[in-house]
Amino acid sequence: MRLEQKYTALLGDVQRRAIGGGVPSAIGQLRLCFEALGLASAIDADCATRLGRHGLSEGKFVLLSLLRDVPEGLSPHALAERAGVTRGTITGLLDGLERDGFLARHADQVDRRKLLVRLSPKGEAAASTLVDEHAQWIASLFADFTPAEMQLLSALLEKAWRKTDRGAA
The missing domain is CATH 1.10.10.10 (Winged helix-like DNA-binding domain superfamily/Winged helix DNA-binding domain)
Known part of the structure; x- marks a missing residue:
């Protein structure tokens, strides 16, 4: 699933910090949360478009x-x-x-x-x-x-x- 740019940026920042050892690695959990947020956002936007036509x-x-x-x-x-x-x-x-x-x-x-x-x-x-x-x-x-x-x-x-x-x- 393609993440929204803002989530990709946040995930990249966390990944860079984790490589240096400063932040525990929870990349998989973060990505899953961002995927859920992205799906909710896409459904919400589609609903707005569909209803907006009326x-x-x-x-x-x-x-x-x-x-x-x-x-x-x-x-x-x-x-x-x-x-x-x-x-x-x-x-x-x-x-x-x-x-x-x-x-x-x-x-x-x-x-x-x-x-x-x-x-x-x-x-x-x-x-x-x-x-x-x-x-x-x-x-x-x-x-x-x-x-x-x-x-x-x-x-x-x-x-x-x-x-x-x-x-x-």
Whole structure:
């Protein structure tokens, strides 16, 4: 796997220092980490490109997906909670989606002080095709893996994740 230039530079620096005996040799572990980061970066960039063709960011796409099967709509607070973003972030995402015609905010029929967010016809059309299309593309990245390989990769990623601050918490 070809490493990004920044990772190649870091790896080269560590290799030069290890030759002189100043740094213990962990080149294989570093390279593996940089490969994982490179794969994540490539997937993220490809996602951004694919969604960008439809005028969407990953955050906006997540909201379309969350609203897809909720015709009655959700409150901005509920959307923020389900998407794992702050209220400030949700406001910006909703403003952009509303401006681009993907959704509309409506007063709740029971309590008119509350807002509900619903997909517009354009948003429904986008969600109905893009969510499945995007899921199929992501699945295709691992289509050549056997079930045993997928299970092994998942276990190995979990093992490394547990060494991170988030995984250890």
